[in-house]
Amino acid sequence: MVEHGWLILFIVTSISFGGALRLVRLALAWWQRRRAEPDAPPPEKLRARIDPDWSASDRRAFEAARLFIDERTSEPLPWDQLQPVALEVIRRVADASGHRGKGVLDFSVPEALLLVDRVAVRLRADLRDRVPFVDSVRVGTLVRLWNYRHVARHAAVHGRTAWRVYRAVKSLPVAILREVEGVIAEGHASLVTEEGTAVLQGLLLEEVAVAAVDLYSGRLRFSDAELLGLRRAAGEADLDRLASPDKPLRIAVAGQVSAGKSSLINALVGADVAETDAAPTTEHARTHVGDIDGVAVLFLDLPGLDGTQRVTDAVLKELVAADLVLWTIRANRPAREIDRATLARFYDHFATRPARRMPPVIPVVTCVDAIVAGWPFPENLLDEVAMARVTEIVKAVAREVADGGLHPVPVSLVDPSWNLDALRHRISAQLGEALMAQRNRLRVETRKPGILDEAQRAGRGLRQGLSFFRPRESEDKDKS
Template sequence: MKRRWLTRLQVTGVTFAAFLLLSPFVVAFVLGLLWLYEHNALLIWIAAAAIAAGSVWGMTLWARHRIKVHTRERTTEPVRPADGDWAPLEHAAWAEVMRLSEQASGEIVTDYDRLREAGEETLRTVAAHYHPEQEDPTWEFTVPEALLLSERVSARLRKILLEEVPLSDRLRMGQILRVWGYRPMVASGLSYGRTAYKAYRIARLANPLHALAAELRDRFFNELSGSAREYLLRRVARIWIEEVGRAAIELYSGRLQHDADALAEIADQEAQASGPTEEAFPGRPKILVVGQPQAGKSTLVNALLGEYRAATDVLPLTAEQEGYLLTLADGQELLLVDTPGLGDRMDVDTLVDAAQTADLVLWVAPAHQADRSPDHEALQAVRRFFAERPDRRQPPIRIVASHIDRLSPAREWEPPYTLDPPEERPKAQNIAAARQAIAADFGLPEQEVIPARLDGATPYNIDALTAELETLIPAMQQTRKTRLLRHPSSRSLRQIWRQTRKGAGRLLGRPR
């Protein structure tokens, strides 16, 4: 009884205090309106207020629309796509990560334990992919590697959240993510590592995920309406899983251990091991020119170089692999390697060996010559080699269909010939037919066969080939990176340690 009376008194008190507090503002507002009226400015004021209110309303609508558009468009796509330089094994692991990310519930990000569990599950899934033979391969990495992993995740998260989650700048991001910068994966990952107990304790002090989860739960997302809240939470959850997955893929595939300098060092070692031609030009993407004897390989090299450098003859000539430096119009340098004709001087095993260190294979096939069985056999061997090793990337292959001038009518040579679609002249029709037949024999799409006449003072269609080389540069560089990561010398512990020393030192608070 007494309590209710007290409460009533309190309510009245509060109301009275509020009235007292607000009254100056109300009075000022009314006086202000009067003043405006007297100075004939009331209408202007009303118009300005309406414009201000209207623009705020418009912005709200726009923000809502943006969220809706995102919700509709990007539910199954990864927030950030797979990396270009991955080998098939990495893509398979990424597919698993995507499966987890698609199933992710947004609610995990408001609960520290569930967030951590989702990270661990992602790590476990990727680990099992790379070490199927082990029962629990998840923690099969060294302390420096684990530190790199966490560094990698946290470095990307802030940027991605800000870019990919609309309105996330409204979170107290700066603060939270700076704490998150204290390596979330250390908290989740290293709690299992005996040797890293110290690092774990430091990370636990900051407890960044806990802070983030609380922030997401309390301050920000509760203000939003149902569907927008659900969408944003889910998006953060997906970013979390995908980025942990991506970093784990980098870790287990050995990529995390390398920076650009280390790759350059490995490239040098590989070049030295592959003989004098490459030793002279280390670090350039390498194009292997192959084909049957007399196909026109050396002529192609000369045509690309624009000068006579590789000896050509009507008799089998090129006796061993020989490298030339090709500089494209934009200054990009490539290493062109001329090879002996497939057969006695270049058997299938030698070709497969050479293809392993190539970033692109240019296969020269004479358009007028019907027997392509040696090519077919050699190509199958190359394909088999890479199919059996999903951790490697097969270099891209393009076919140069040479000797198109020899196609019927053999005496006619009046370029240019239009092929897409083929023009009326029988020569053009025959070139198009040869391109189709070669594509079928090699099991490649027709666009990957480039018809050309290689010999003579003005070789024909070399510019199309050069243009193709230019567009292939990124693919060549990706193949190269994947290849160098597989190089035996890239696994030396010394290197791993040197690269991770800095990160580890920073985290543990002392130089190592």
């Protein structure tokens, strides 16, 4: 090419061809992004792992933050802008979690320290599983490498320049071709790097959203060991239970006076543990031990609702601290306004507390035998007339008590009992949700320390501080 005078033409043609290829590549990438659906994430999008125990409100808060993250990371962000975007993610989670106006850092110092502890444990596990020779690398070595990073960068730049000069001296045409290939490859690498940066930033912001959801839902208020201690303390009022953290479940049995609550508990336990003829004068729950499909439970026999404010408040206090609710309604008692009003207050309690997970409610229509003539039936099988009558009562209860939103289970508790197995299956199907409600209740509804608690905590700290001086005083006395 030098002999024929083609060198300049070859260089210009090569550079033009490389530039044209880069422009075509960028145009294709832009065209593909324009054709892609705006709401569909790219198939290689990395997503943060979420807790399967999250409530519906927790998932809604995270999805609200995820939509914002996808919008902001459609293009890579400057790294100095990542912190304000992360604060906006926390603010959106706080607003969606019912903490609007309280600030993005509305959590205590112990909660923040627990978050750091969990992140450190997770990072340690990732390093040991995915980074080779991590156990052999010393922190001092990493510090020295970081201190000499500028020297290494300059050495790499000078080495690459020397290699390019050597390649040009050895064969100029080959060196020009390699330079053109480098320009094209640099364009591809730049685009890949930008896409990877956006994906990495989106993943980091989603991890921030996950941590924010855990913070504002109360999951980072206590560690697992502390949560176990809270479970034990909360159980002392019932049975001083020292079982595993997920047992026993508190099943509250509520309803009007003489609705069959105690008889229902005896039928489910399989023994006469609850007094059925007691006068309805007590305002305190009576606790009975039982199990459902091998899961230990505590049946709370609540006072019968009589329409008075005092009894209603006492029952509601126990209901909001339960893990599952059995609401008994007599089939032959048409007056159901007390049940409807009390259930409405129960629902309102959780509607105003989005961080709480409402325990499942199972309405139970008792005394079915009192509305059907000819009871009991042969082999305990109801005929068409009796079944139609029971269905009519069940629909009326569902409509009048919960606007049709609940599906009552009709039972008869006289010997021989009827449809009790169906009720047990219904309770078994709700045990998982009851367990989630228990975990949520112990995390969220733990009592915040008052002035007396803080004073006691300060006293313990003061005594601990003074203890450092006591050995020295005793030593001085010995010397004297």
